[in-house]
Amino acid sequence: MSKRGRKSKRRMSRAPLRHRQDQAPEDAAMSDLESNNDDEEGSPRLRDDFWSILILLFLYILQGIPIGLTASVPMILQARKVSYGNQALFSMATWPFSMKLLWAPLVDALYIKDFGRRKTWVIPTQYLIGAFMLIFSQYSDVLLEGNEEPNVHVLTIIFFCLFFLTATQDIAVDGWALTMLSKRNVGYQSTCNSVGQTIGYFLAYVIFLALESPHFCNKYLRSEPTSKGLVTLSDFMFFWGVVFVATTTLLWAFKREKPTARSTDDTVSPLLVYKQSLDMLRRPVIRDYFIVILTSRIAFAGVDALTGLKLVEAGVPKENLGLLAVPVIPVQIVLPIVVARYTSGSRPMSAYLRAYPVRMGFGLLLPAFVAWSRRFDEYPLHFYVLAAVIYIAYSIPCTTQFVANMAFNARIADPAIGATYMTFCNTVNNVATTWPNTLALALVEKFTWKYCDGGGALDGATCVASEAEKECLAAGGSCLTHVDGYYVEVGLCLCVGLAWLSWMGRKMKRLQELDLSEWKLN
Template identity: 50%
Template sequence: MTSKDSGKGRKRGRHLVEGTGFESSDYSPHFPLVSAVDQGDFTDLNDSKEKTEMSNLKGDYGSIALLTFLYILQGIPLGLAGSIPMLLTSRHVDYKDQALFSFVYWPFSIKLLWAPLVDAIYIPWFGRRKTWLVPTQYMIGLFMLVLSYHVKDVMGDGEDGGRVNILLLTVVFFMLNSLAATQDIAVDGWALTMLSRRNVGWASTCNSVGQTAGYFLGNVLFLGLESADFCNKYLRSEPQKEGIVTLAGFLYFWGIIFFATTTLVMIIKRERMDPDVDPEMGILETYKILLNVIKLPSVLSYTIILLTSKVAFAATDSLTSLKLIESGFPKERLAIFAIPMIPIQIILPIVISKFTAGPRPMAVFLKSIPFRILLGVFYAGLVYLSKYAQIQPGEFALYFYFILLLCYALHQVFVYSMFVSQMAFHAKVSDPSIGGTYMTLLNTVANLGGNWPATLMLWLVDLITWKSCDGGVGDCYAKGDNTCKESGGSCVTTVDGYYIETCLCVIIGLLWLKWRSRRLKELDALDNSAWKCDY
């Protein structure tokens, strides 16, 4: 094994820490009402566009196809992780368990912790990126194959029945997403040498297209084919009790695909040597650079902004979809709402980048926040309206679908406005001499700023929900207590914590604008020298 500390490294002008591609997943890979961007890293859209227009793809078609496929594979476990909360909701899993499961989305927010290791330690004869890519993808395939044989029991669907083993499910998907994040670091790094210099701008395109497609397969397509109602209504002539695809079958299929394709990549694809190596740049030095960057007053101040700016939307982004499903909205139909959004998601970054290309990119970020706060109120209204718009179980009035789709589309506009402006700002302030390290640091903090409030909202919602036993006597709060039902009553929600959280988030959001907007404008106006330090 080789590491930079023992003679392998990068020049300061290249990425010291890989993993700065355009990752998917406020898709947070969480739920469909959250878009695919807030968990993403970024390559400057304007720069990529210029490179794309000027590039000659001859000789790189195969590499572009391979990179896109590798990112598709990366999106599969992310999509599956995004579909599990919907399956859990239909099994009446409480929101504390949903909060526990939400930790599976954190690996892409903390991958900076091990990114320098992936960049530094490798087997020279095997390949710098294949050293991590091959075992990582084999491990993902192994996890899927093993889980496919036990997922029924884990999900509480075994022959003996039982409850969902939420802890085991969380551990398994956390490991899957950790492996996917590691694979992402390796693939992003490989893209820099797999593609010719003139076409390296295509790396972000491969990332965004591939990971979006993979998420679609693991989430939207899976939820549709797994639903018996959807399959019976649209794909079958004779109704059956199960969908065309089961979770176990889906995991087994992709486990085999991971094994087969990883073997082919290992045997067939050769890795080019990276010409930009610096024997002086080691793992410890990379971590020291990160520490020096974090100590900068401007970075510390901006970190506080990144970690607090998304609290205003946390209840909306983490709970709205689950609350709609809880009210009877079919999970597969909610997932399919993502399909008409695809053209919007492709066009929006291009349009928005025209407004963020100037010297004050965060102006768009600030202007978008009030609209996202307002949309949170509208979403809460839609969840409340869903009780009255339901014509029959699983069927809603046409106007309800129209309003929901319109709100979803508007939501995407403001999510992407914040994302593109944020990432344009990151590209503006990042020190070019350590661009990869700097960008990955800021993007990691931004991802974490979206994940921690979402987990908190999921954990709190049951604690601030009031229920009463209607028609009987018993406790409606203690988990596993069935005395209310056994006495002939039913637990009825009198005050839903979702609405309380939405109100709190709106108040917090308005206070945040008053507290931090001026500071963010000041940071946006700082000279680039304020973002540099001695390394």
């Protein structure tokens, strides 16, 4: 063997196993064409895509703003004593992220060649989000206050539309990431997603709840108390509407999109992309993966959907609860970067499975903490310190699972229909969280036993519904809880989680060991 041949062989032997599994030699040319022509898969190298990573990070920060706002509204509604049935109704505002597969093929297939395959959707969608927030800012406070109680139905419709636009932006950005980043750095897409959404969520959830609270502003930010916070929902949405419009204009003007193999052809028929989406479902390996993911979050539904609301119900101020996320944010920003070292390889879901029983353990700890919180009239400093420690600890398995799942989706995605494939997988991830949480909110009152104590003729009557509780209080009685459905639901979810880990966990291990060609459509 020649000296040059020996060097070539040594270089191949040092190449990651993942590269050898990705493609057969005859498919290499097509794969390179669909990615970046001069990219070679290998160890991630941040400096190659530094500016692209920053742009992706900013796009995901913008995406986190509507997500954070939608998370803050239930805390405001809970402080206004709305029923858990209305909370379940409002939770449906987040469902567009779980339905975006319905229009993802259109985003993947229809575009203006001269404008750019992904910019065709990113730019107008972000302009619409900005305009929507500017218009809604004129009416949001009235809807939130209402005559007697918040207008939950109208709020649900409005935030559903806002989430629809955000979900459409997410489809295009997920697809853009596959070509904006070089092949060796595509694993950073999940890091940008996690870090960016966390920052946006922090701004729209923690900061907004603090500045919206009269109690917090009077105590820490004002010399003379007033009845309102420094910022209302209208003010906050108006500000971010302006930010969306301004930054989208800069993105349009200065960021060029790399051409892909398909952007030089005529527009691909959406019907073809829908057919390819159906082809995905026909592949047994993809169906098995989706079943595993769709059932994976049931174990955490009771804790994730209800713990925060139960703490507010117990008397913890919503703005203080929001501020507990402050020490969690640095962990959620740094942890994806650390976890990326273990999820950018060939077995990202191993980290997911290792975090699963750890996260289940909090299904015992958090309900105990909620029960303990009911003992206080005024919450001392050590209560918030302990709460912060628990929240930080809980964020570790949650973030690990999120990054691992996103990395696995990026790894198995077929670049031929990149946006649809990524969106299909990420949509299933969102559905896996949304449907158990909505169901947990809707059923919690079914598992709750509350009776009116006193109240004359209403003595002994059930008062689970918010209207019945108001009638009991108006009659001079008090509504006593004998069995809290929160604890019943958490227990049931943990039982399901143990069964999932025993059965579906083994299936997930087998799926990630498959050759990457098994996940491709062709």
